[in-house]
Amino acid sequence: MQAKNIIRTLLARTDIGVLATSGPEGPLSSLMAYVAIGPDCLIMATLPGTRKWRNITADPRLAFLVDDRDTAESRSAVQALTLGGRHEPPSPAERQAGLALLGQRHPHLAGLLAAPDVACIRLRVASYLLLRGPSEAVFLTDLTD
Template identity: 45%
Template sequence: MLEKMIALLKANDMCVLATCRDHRPHCSLMAYVTAEDGLTVYLATRQDTTKFRNLSENPRVSLLVDTRLEWATDRSRIQSLTVEGLYVPVENPAEEARMRWRLRDRHPHIAGLLDHPLSALIPVRVLAFLLLDGPEKASHVRVLSETLA
């Protein structure tokens, strides 16, 4: 099941990022790429945004990826993948540069964001997946303990 979840995450490149600070949730539509193993998701934002301020105070996030475009005519077949994750800043400059290049290559429309002086890379380490296959079939997989992230 984990392989199916990772495949769905890697097959897509847009998600909703949910952050929270002071009990105020905030959602953002985001472009992303994954690490080769599919267990880290990379997004980008500016440091002067609500989402980045939220992440700076509360690194716990949720991502939502779905197949609604693929199954627009048969909604019973839509899959949605919720990712429980943890924002862990990149400490390796070479890794950050590589992931920024991958984001630019996959999403040329965000080149201006990636080049902005306040641009920040947002690596999200996957802690757990919840896959809904249609409206009722759910599968949950814990990938990593938060203490090990």
């Protein structure tokens, strides 16, 4: 299916997006660098004292938006992908491996990733909403062919 390939391509070609969280202090959106560990798992990092992390620990449901507005031929051709899922705390080995991959993809995060208490956000994706242009939408819960 073409939509599945577009989703995989968007996740591979982009490495920054907007994370949406919600918690006792209300909703929050945060611009985040990420690395994809396959199409159903993203890794991000934050510090534990942030509102973002408080929201995640209070309510692990997350949404994440990526798009191709920087490379699209026109505004009417922009594709946007919203991933819905949950934060699933990684094991110590998964945390170490995920943060190492994040650091390789985003060397500018070296200071953050060196913090001993850096929090690893692992988004386990449950749904994909692909918007192509202003009116075409495809909703999927599985990317296997």
